[in-house]
Amino acid sequence: MAPATKRKTKQKVTPAVAEEPTTTIKIGETDYTLVNANPVITSKLRAKYKRSIDCKEFIPRQKQQLIKDIIGPYAIKHLKERAKFYKLDYLTARVNALMRFYIYDIDATVGSIFSKLKEAGIKIFLHGGCVRDLLMGVRSADIDIIFDKDIQSIKPLCEKYKWPCSVFMVKEQYINFGINKGDGLEGSNLSKTFMTPLFQHEASVNDLAYDLQNDILIDVTGFGLEDIAKGQFRLGASPADWAKWAKTDAKRPFRYFKLIEKGFKPLNKELHEFVINYIRDNWEKIYARPISANYPISWIKQILIKTITQGEIDETTGEYKFGPTEYKLMPFLQIIKKNVGEDIFMKIMANFTEADLKHFREQRIITSETQYINYKKMLVHQLKLKHTPAATHSGSKTKKVKLVAG
DSSP: OOOOOOOOOOOOOOOOOOOOOOOEEEEEEEEEEEEEEOOOHHHHHHHHTTTTOEEEEEEEGGGHHHHHHHTTTGHHHHTTTOEEEEHHHHHHHHHHTTTTTTTTTTTHHHHHHHHHOOOOOOTTTTHHHHHHHHHHOOOOOEEEEEEOOOOTTTTTHHHHTOOOOEEEEETTTTTEOOTTTTEEEEEEETTTHSSSSGGGGBBBBGGGEETTTEEEESSSSOOOHHHHHHHHHHESOOGGHHHHHHHHHHHHHHHHHHHHTTOOESSSSSHHHHHHHHHTTIIIIIIBBOOOOOSSSBBBHIIIIIIIIIOOOOOOOEEEEEOOTGGGGGHHHHHHHSSSOOOHHHHTTSSSHHHHHHHHHTTTTTOOOOHHHHHHHHHHHHHHHSSSSSOOSSOOOOOOOOOOOO
């Protein structure tokens, strides 16, 4: 009987897993590892910029140490869960170009101002819409920075280098370095960006910062860069906190439309419906009412004149004057008209003078000023009737009420 032959068994070969390419950089005493960012984000950014880019993300397990090194340990609590950190060569190139930008009402370049702030031991970060616009490849109307020192430490620098610093608000920790607010360089303490819950933050594409010490993009919500790449936006707050987000700052639901104006789309229809309904449901309660007894100007007029155009409003008469960013008003009104409904738009336009309504008609924002003028007259008449003291027989003194249109 022939001896049995042994069968040769094939050994299973486990395919080698390609290690993800990494990059290492040193910040402080720590070596940080970076990997290629999400390929979907990279691909869409390449298509947007029409060029190759190098986008790296810091690995999550080193996040807390990174926050400590580039910002400070006080920011770990609010950034450790969702924030993401990137190195993006295209953005760094854009920031470097921004340093050469000359700000006329300060009589200095952006780079020279930043250098002097750094020399004084101040950590500075580009912030908000400025970073968004740099990522989109467009020039920002103004430059916003945040810094790690109390605003009081900035004042001596304004005096030393003869920066105008026309607005200096200690309580709010805000400074306007130039003359015209909203059209130059503004700054504030970083606590509102890095040390507050997400319902107090702006939309994802505005909730970005750029560390000028280490050239790192800080994506506070973790979705900002992705949303810019995809042309969309969302709130950092969860849907359960959307009402808190809106209530924290009455201007926020209207800033939502600025993002639509810039070509972004809300992540979903639920967000859009929430904003529209919030404005509608709170029109009489918030937007049509005076901001306070000491400042009897309605919120909507404040938003239109002071927030959008950086203009002035006489709190006694309600008369207004557009400011240096008046050019922002027309496109904003066009977007508002498309989204809020005719009834709310009518109430918004009632805040303008007959001369401005005529101008809006000439610019095709409205088709006829007559209906808006008549509506405005009706509102003024109703306001007078509402505050006309009723005749009484009690002998009590009637109170005089200051009326301010709008």
